[in-house]
Amino acid sequence: MHIPDNYLSPQTDAVMAVAMVPVWVHSVRTVRKTLDRKHLSFLGICAAFSFLLMMFNVPLPGGTTGHAVGGSLIALLLGPEAACIAVSVALAIQALLFGDGGILSFGANCFNMAFVLPFLSVLVFNGLRSHLPKNATGFAISAAVGGWVGICVAALCASIEFGIQPALFHDAAGNPLFCPFPLSVSIPAMVIPHMLVAGVVEGVSCAAILLFIKRTASELVVGPGAGDVFTTPAKKTTLVPTIVLTLVLIVATPLGLLATGDAWGEWDAEGAATAVQENGDSSIKPSVGLDAPTYADNAPLGDYMQVLAENDNFSFVGQAAVYILSGVIGAASLTIIFKLVSLAAKDDNSKTTYAA
């Protein structure tokens, strides 16, 4: 779902970035009001978690890959505004360090994954919570469905952004300047796999991890997922299980390498041309603007160093090690950023009033 540069027109990029500005401002203000230092540090771990979850590719029907985002989980743990900031920062690290997702299309990526996903997940969760039984099963179903709907609608938004490009931006000969696929191709290609696989991963992981954290460190849950104590809380609140979970995810990240093929819409220029050919629809013409140089071509740790590992003939273990190193660097960077931000926050527990 990470839209690279060149796939959206600069006009679309600009509109999406401008649309995100009020969301970011609102989110920063709300987080400043509601979260104290301890929860801001926890937000860093959540951002690291989201970063790793996005590296964890799962094979999707049609030979492409997809990934969960973790936005719904953070939204239920700490509030949708906190999730918006965490996912935005994770996306920024991915774009700047690893060239995953474009710099110009950063606003669009944030709109889909940092705005639509967490806010919609919370809406659906709250809606279901009021109708389903107030027990663990009802809670888990609400969280899982919230996460599933959130990521599917986020994928729908991304597919619409892709799909309107050939109709709006093409040269005199009718060749598309940006994404070559129309809505009739992009919507089913993006939404169906997310409904079947990536959405299920997002929903199930959201419900399972939320219940886990509520049991092991219930004090940390201050978002919409707080309240309703139906699990037996642990005697002492501890972050250790959450950190262990993040470490397990770091080690398991290379499993994403087993999934062959690129995610839909995340190809390079050559891959996009192949995708147009494989589509078989003669009315779809290859794009003429995808080979323009982008920041991602020269990102410091571009493509999670996988191209370099392949060029140096690294074995699968070597490639996996490099992928793990990328995951560790991203997770550590996000933890550092949010810990530094937490220095500015007051150590005031009374601030955590989101759920109240």
Added chain:
Amino acid sequence: MPQPDITLPSWLAQREDYRPEHDKTGFMARNLLHLTSMVAHVKMGGGAAALAYGTGPVSPIDRALSHVSPALRLIGLLVCIALTLIAHNPVFLMLMGCVVLVMVALRPAAGIKATLLPSFGAAIVALVLAIPAIWVNGAVAMVSIAAKILLNVTLVLGVSWTVPWNRLIAGLKLFHLPDEIIFTLDLALKHIEILGRSATRLNEALVLRSVGRTRGRFDKTTSSAGVMGATFLKAYTCGQALDEAMLCRGFTGTYVCRRERVMTPAGIIYLGGIALLVLCYLLLG
């Protein structure tokens, strides 16, 4: 009881219109800040204090490293710095970056601020200095130099933040440095802290006791010279007191510095880690 008739003298009854001139204490504030930060640097680093007295949260890695002899850590630090500087393979630099970032990320926020933020300053300076490299090797060389500086400065600051100065200096014994030099270094650092504290107090007193702008011999600039003089006299007194104390305790002129045990289990594991890094460097080139 009737109140006695009190008449104020005319000079006391006069309304006093005292308006002190706007005070300028900018340079004094800078002096104080500089002295305080210097003393803070010489004093035990926040991480070291937390490790020694449990005054705050401590990173598990720093806690494990505190069991390693400072001398060994100095050697490990030098090896890491050398490897980072001579490395050409981006994967090795990535590995070093990973090690450094994880060490920093596990520290409390104050520790991150103390060990990572100054490194960014150094990296930015390096980035500016390396601008001419763009014409020789392109922007990659420039960024690589800045990244190497960032990693190395963070490593050095990490050691200085978590290891007390006296242990670091004692660690120099492993490098066969004469005891006299270690003794002089130890005394110098100790007295920088004592004299720095004394100068800070004198400066504070000067700021608090002067209201408004003062001229002539009460001018703050002139008084600063007095602070220096008083600090020097304090140093002289300290030196004399130390000499007398050493004489009383039977100092014969030979200073023997205890050599800390290096090959502890923690030290061996640490050396293994450093050897692993060297192996990675050799394999990756």
